[in-house]
Amino acid sequence: MHPGGNTPSTQISRPVRLGGLAICLAILAGCTTTVPIETNIPTPLIAPMPVRVAVFYDPSLTDFEHTEDIVGASDWVVQLGNANMNMFNKLFASMFATVVKVDSLEQAFADSEGYDAIITPSIVELQIAPPSRLESDFFEAWVKYRIDAFDNDQKPIVKWVVTGYGKAEPEMLGASNALSAATVTAMRDAAANIVIKFKKQPRVREWIDEQERLNGLPAH
Amino acid sequence: MAYLHTSRCAQAVLATAGFTLVLSLALSMSGCVNSTIEQVKQPGIAFDNADSIVILARRHENASETEASFTECVEERLSEESTHLKVHPQKAFVDAMFPWFEPGTAPVTTDAIPKLLANPGVRSQIEQTGVRYVVWLDGSTQRIDSGGTMSCAISPAGGGCLGFGWWEDAADYEATIWDLRTASTTGMVSADVSGTSYMPALVVPIPLIARTQAAACKGLAKQLSQFLGGAPVDIGSE
Numbered sequence: 001m002h003p004g005g006n007t008p009s010t011q012i013s014r015p016v017r018l019g020g021l022a023i024c025l026a027i028l029a030g031c032t033t034t035v036p037i038e039t040n041i042p043t044p045l046i047a048p049m050p051v052r053v054a055v056f057y058d059p060s061l062t063d064f065e066h067t068e069d070i071v072g073a074s075d076w077v078v079q080l081g082n083a084n085m086n087m088f089n090k091l092f093a094s095m096f097a098t099v100v101k102v103d104s105l106e107q108a109f110a111d112s113e114g115y116d117a118i119i120t121p122s123i124v125e126l127q128i129a130p131p132s133r134l135e136s137d138f139f140e141a142w143v144k145y146r147i148d149a150f151d152n153d154q155k156p157i158v159k160w161v162v163t164g165y166g167k168a169e170p171e172m173l174g175a176s177n178a179l180s181a182a183t184v185t186a187m188r189d190a191a192a193n194i195v196i197k198f199k200k201q202p203r204v205r206e207w208i209d210e211q212e213r214l215n216g217l218p219a220h
Numbered sequence: 221m222a223y224l225h226t227s228r229c230a231q232a233v234l235a236t237a238g239f240t241l242v243l244s245l246a247l248s249m250s251g252c253v254n255s256t257i258e259q260v261k262q263p264g265i266a267f268d269n270a271d272s273i274v275i276l277a278r279r280h281e282n283a284s285e286t287e288a289s290f291t292e293c294v295e296e297r298l299s300e301e302s303t304h305l306k307v308h309p310q311k312a313f314v315d316a317m318f319p320w321f322e323p324g325t326a327p328v329t330t331d332a333i334p335k336l337l338a339n340p341g342v343r344s345q346i347e348q349t350g351v352r353y354v355v356w357l358d359g360s361t362q363r364i365d366s367g368g369t370m371s372c373a374i375s376p377a378g379g380g381c382l383g384f385g386w387w388e389d390a391a392d393y394e395a396t397i398w399d400l401r402t403a404s405t406t407g408m409v410s411a412d413v414s415g416t417s418y419m420p421a422l423v424v425p426i427p428l429i430a431r432t433q434a435a436a437c438k439g440l441a442k443q444l445s446q447f448l449g450g451a452p453v454d455i456g457s458e
Contacts, residue, residue, distance in 0.1 A: 042318035047340035165324075169288070192319030 031074035032067070035176050037083040037183050044094040044195045051116040051211050052098035054108040057085060058122055066126040076179060080126060083184075087191055088121050095195060112152035116211055119149045124161065126186075128179060131170055138167040139175075141182040143190050147198065151207065158203045164190025251417040251430030257439040259447055261407040265399075267448050271352035272306040273298075273397075274313045278358040279323035286357050290393070290437060294357060297441035304449050308351050316349055317342070333403035352401050355444065359393035361433040364414075370421050380423035388416045391436035395444060409447055411440040 062085050066078040092099045100115065102108040108118040124144040131137055143164045149157040166185025170178040198204060275295045277286040291310060299307045314321045320342055327336050337343045370383030391413040397406045415430025 042315040044319055045317060045339075045341045045345055046319075189322060189324055192322040192325050195319045196325055 032077050033074050033176055034077045034079065035180050036079045037180055039083040039087055039184050039187055041087050041090050041188060041191050043090060046094055046195055048095060048097045049199060049208055050097050050215060053096045054100050054102045054115040054118045055092055056102050056105050056108055056120045058120060061121060061123050064123050068128045070130065078126065078128065078183060083187060084123060087187055091191055091194055109154050115152055117149050117151055117157060119147065122146050137169060139170055139178040139182040140167045141186040143186045145190055157207050158201050160198065160201055162190055162193050164193065251415055251428050253413060253415040253430045253432060253435045255411065255413045255435055255439050257411050257443050259407060259409040259443055261447060265406045269304050272308040272350040273353040273355055273448060274308040274351045275310055275355045275357060276321065278356055286359055290433060291357055293437035294441050297437060298445060302445040302449060305445065308349055313349055313351060316345055330398055330403050330405055333400060346400060352399060354398040354400060356396045357393060361389055361391040364388050364390045381421035381425050383421050385419040386416060388414065389432040390414045391432045393436050393440055395440055407447060409440060409443045411436045413439065
């Protein structure tokens with residue numbers, strides 16, 4: 001028999017439990033959950049602007065990853081690169097009459113006679129807020145893109161920042177799925193804003209009118 | 221030995237019967253729900269059943285936006301119960317109309333409909349979907365009060381809970397019906413439902429859940445069905 005009626009296993013179990021808990025927390029804190037984002041933005045229902053554009057995707061957009069540090073839990077790495085590419089490919093194909101992808105801005109400027117404009121989208125930031133941080137029931141996401149457009153004389157037409165917001169309920173979807181759903185909704189919101197508001201930017205409107213005059217098309 | 225065997229069998233049967241009885245009672249009982257369903261209809265409006273309707277949710281950047289599950293519930297109930305109504309799937313409509321019915325770009329008032337239809341391709345796409353009426357859902361279900369205490373304990377000999385808890389939910393929803401052809405509001409249906417759920421616990425907690433949101437969904441869908449179907453409308457409280 002053992003003193004105090006305790007079995008050896010009971011005496012050992014407390015430090016083992018504490019140690020195990022510490023190891024688990026350390027492992028959990030060191031873990032990351034990768035969340036690749038996939039979007040399926042519908043084809044926009046708009047009339048394309050009658051211009052030929054070259055589009056350059058900077059690697060900072062196509063390889064974009066965002067790491068969200070969660071205190072006391074595993075971190076999330078949100079991979080947005082492919083989704084960005086797919087989204088902008090679909091949007092620009094509907095927004096402009098002719099779209100050509102180029103490998104660099106230099107290449108586009110060197111061949112600028114072939115295009116009316118050179119466009120390069122970039123991502124400024126992605127913010128994620130899990131429910132605990134906001135004391136809400138939702139995962140929320142904010143995405144901010146910037147669209148730089150140059151004319152074929154390499155002069156800037158516009159530097160336009162556009163945002164998108166999305167949220168999703170974690171109870172129904174689970175944490176990773178809710179995070180993904182909130183991000184996809186934010187991207188879709190940004191996409192809708194790009195399609196509708198890009199050509200309404202005063203400088204873009206002036207430039208489009210100018211192109212329509214040059215090409216002999218009626219100005220809107 | 222034969223007596224012992226019979227006794228164990230009887231105990232097992234009694235235990236099973238007791239458990240089944242408690243379970244049946246818990247399932248058959250629920251919390252209290254009070255519903256008020258109201259509607260306003262423009263005079264002289266006749267709905268054409270050849271046209272389709274679509275159920276859409278208003279979105280807000282705060283916690284009280286209409287739950288996706290509620291919109292799906294109303295859509296499903298209308299589709300199942302109203303054979304005279306053609307309900308167009310929400311997602312298919314919003315995708316087909318992208319980017320014009322997104323949370324940040326959808327028209328907020330009927331005054332914006334002519335401008336929306338003037339955009340290239342929008343009118344023909346709406347005609348292609350067959351949708352004439354848009355039902356905008358707005359509102360949410362919120363926990364408005366709760367109370368009680370409950371303690372649970374577990375030991376090698378077993379476990380159990382003792383106490384009583386309760387909570388009250390309020391579901392306030394409004395459905396506004398737009399006619400895209402006439403660019404006007406044809407009516408409005410609202411559902412105010414409150415429900416109190418109880419959880420008494422004597423060893424085993426027995427949840428008596430008030431299905432507040434489900435009651436609001438059922439009431440709103442029923443009223444919408446009557447409203448759009450032209451059937452006699454039963455206005456009042458349940």
